[in-house]
Amino acid sequence: MNPEDQISEILTELIALPSSFPPGDTEAISAYTAKRLKKAGYQTDIYSRSPPIDNVVAKMGSGAPSIVFNAHTDTIAIGDDAEWETEPFSATTIDERIYGLGAGNCKGAMAVQIWLAEEIARRGGPHSGEVVFTFVGDEENLGPNGLCYLREEGIVKPDVLICGAQTQLQAIFEERGVIWIEVTTTGISAHAGEPQNGDNAISRMVRLINQLERNLAPVLAKRRRGTLCSTMNIGIIKGGINTNAVPSQCRIEIDRRLLPEESIEEAVSEIEDALLGAKEPRDTWSVTLLTGTKGFSSPINTPTVSAFQDAITNFTGKPTVDVVAIGASDARYFAEDGIVAMTFGPGRAEDGHKPNEFVSAIELGKAGLIQLSVVSEVLGLESE
Secondary structure, eight states: OOHHHHHHHHHHHHHTSOOEETTTOOHHHHHHHHHHHHHHTOEEEEEEEETTEEEEEEEEEOSSOEEEEEEEOOEEOOSOGGGOSSOTTSOEEETTEEESTTTTTTHHHHHHHHHHHHHHHHTTSOSSSEEEEEEESOTTTTOSSSHHHHHHTTSOOOSEEEEEOOBTTOOBOEEOEEEEEEEEEEOBOEETTSGGGSBOHHHHHHHHHHHIIIIIHHHHHTOEETTEEOEEEEEEEEEOSOTTEEOSEEEEEEEEEEOTTOOHHHHHHHHHHHHHTTOOOGGGEEEEEEEEEOOEEOOOSSHHHHHHHHHHHHHHSSOOOOOOOOSOOGGGGGTTTTOEEEEEOSSBGGGSSSSSOEEEHHHHHHHHHHHHHHHHHHTOOOOO
8 A cells, every 4th residue: 555545544534533622622533643653663652731632742762863743633623514515524535635624734744644653663763863753732722732731841852843734745944923812992881872871892992903903904014024924813803792782891802923033022012002092091901912922933954954855856846835834833832942843744724724624645645755755864764
């Protein structure tokens, strides 16, 4: 059986194991993965700071360099079953595309890495250094209980980190940071028949939002680093309890994407400073950082990067190209560690997080062979 078929078979089994967030339960899929890698000969452990979020760590070899592969095991939840043309939890192959929940993000890359781990073991393991495979939860929640937890506890200490993602078989060495910010406004309730007796918190929020759109959005639109750009998106707005009442509270949540050189503190302050221009009473609104991490930009003049670029060209038959990461990977937790961090995998980012998600079976096979070539080049493996 060739790599394409082997990886497709693994992916079929992964899709059948529900791991959507919410609730983010990764116990079953972690047990499946740990069993496979332990059987292959890896030192395998399951770590959990917040059950049922389980994280698998499998190691082979020792010493430097430590190459860590990572994929997240959780997926988004199904929105509307009616929007799916295939069964979300049953892999369906149509025209060499494998459909199913998580097929692209991120069970496709996960299947590739499981195949890669087993192939490395079949060839006797690395001649030097160590190879580590981490399969983690809490990624879709931007939460701290997956790869962030493994880093904080010193369970993994990579020299090179390769996070599975939909990158069109290109290695991405730069990624924007992401922060989520909450803005709240307060007012005074009153009957809607006499709104002049109240203070409308939603109207106040509208004025603040307009201030952001007028004064901050144009600034961010001009802030670029090559193909990367700063962005701001209001993703949630909630306020009021009844149509016939003046609302006393309103809140929004903002997704802000940061260039690698932008700091979290400055980004939050920038929003606060922009909102001050609306001249609303300062005790009627507040800004709170909910979560977030910096972006990263890896050194590219390294043996691993060169090996990736050569392997990509060799197995795709095309020169490498720049691809912009739409989402934020767990590699961002290592932004300050001075390591080589990247994302790599089959599929396109825009095909994830939506109904009828799929990944190309052909790309699965190529992704496996590219990464096998990199490990062989950097750590050394027995040839066939």
